[in-house]
């Protein structure tokens with residue numbers, strides 16, 4: 219893949235970017251914070267600090283800072299507002315039973331962030347800087363990682379084009395920022411119902427489907443609204459060209475469990491976001507005696523197989539949703555359920571348990587996926 223000159227420059231940055239720390243003068247008091255952590259609602263509270271690093275074409279990445287979380291001051295012509303040069307990542311920090319703060323496969327997020335940047339003609343952020351931003355933020359805000367079952371601190375690294383520019387070209391100035399919000403379960407129900415949209419497409423060949431960019435989400439919101447009108451929790455997108463093959467949900471990958479103990483999930487074709495959770499699940503499958511098929515999946519086959527019992531279970535997977543069992547699939551006026559449509563199936567439950575046991579450090583991590591961000 220072609221690299222822009224800007225990206226090469228970013229890769230060559232060998233200087234260590236120690237973060238300068240400016241502590242918040244008025245962090246949230248402990249009682250209020252603890253109350254917020256009791257039953258965290260995704261995105262309703264944010265930690266006291268944020269990480270911020272500036273990029274200019276002249277200086278590369280510089281001024282790495284941890285500072286109190288505060289509004290940004292940007293020129294109204296900043297190109298992120300007009301042409302949408304924005305990418306992000308989503309990851310979680312977990313509190314282990316020893317009180318350490320760990321995270322899951324962060325270097326995969328760093329790598330994907332560079333891939334997304336390249337696709338959007340943005341500068342690549344070196345892995346070292348990505349990792350340091352997480353560690354430095356956690357050094358300040360580790361008390362914000364909740365310890366309840368299924369709880370974590372969701373970390374949102376993102377990059378925006380900040381150059382004041384109405385001409386159409388890649389910007390020459392950017393900010394990389396990391397914020398974090400305590401998270402509990404993403405859905406407040408055991409199984410989610412999914413609407414299969416035939417009106418809207420998420421990504422086409424040659425487009426930005428494999429990049430984690432805000433624009434993909436904006437393009438999916440109408441389909442998500444359509445799903446809600448149909449009484450569903452999430453939307454499933456089909457391929458843009460034929461509308462016959464399963465791709466993914468708006469922000470999660472999808473996996474079906476076939477009756478021959480096989481996990482069936484769409485092959486990555488460039489229009490699907492390569493989920494790290496998806497990858498982890500296909501890796502631990504063999505340990506659970508499950509085969510994996512990454513293939514083209516006809517939506518008709520899924521409906522037929524759910525009806526006949528050939529497909530017994532299905533789930534959505536991603537960092538925020540972890541493993542969320544799918545109860546029902548609805549398309550036009552057809553509806554099928556997996557199992558009884560209300561309760562997670564045994565294989566889905568076992569995958570969820572095995573994955574989270576590794577993430578929370580409850581079981582050994584044979585793959586080297588867990589990295590410590592802060593030691594108690």
Ligand SMILES: *Cc1c(COP(=O)(O)O)cnc(C)c1O
Pocket residue numbers: 308430466467468469470471491492493494495496535536537538
């Ligand atoms: C982030 C994301 C996923 C899930 O990726 P994870 O690395 O597992 O969190 C899936 N689909 C889309 C569209 C996404 O943006």
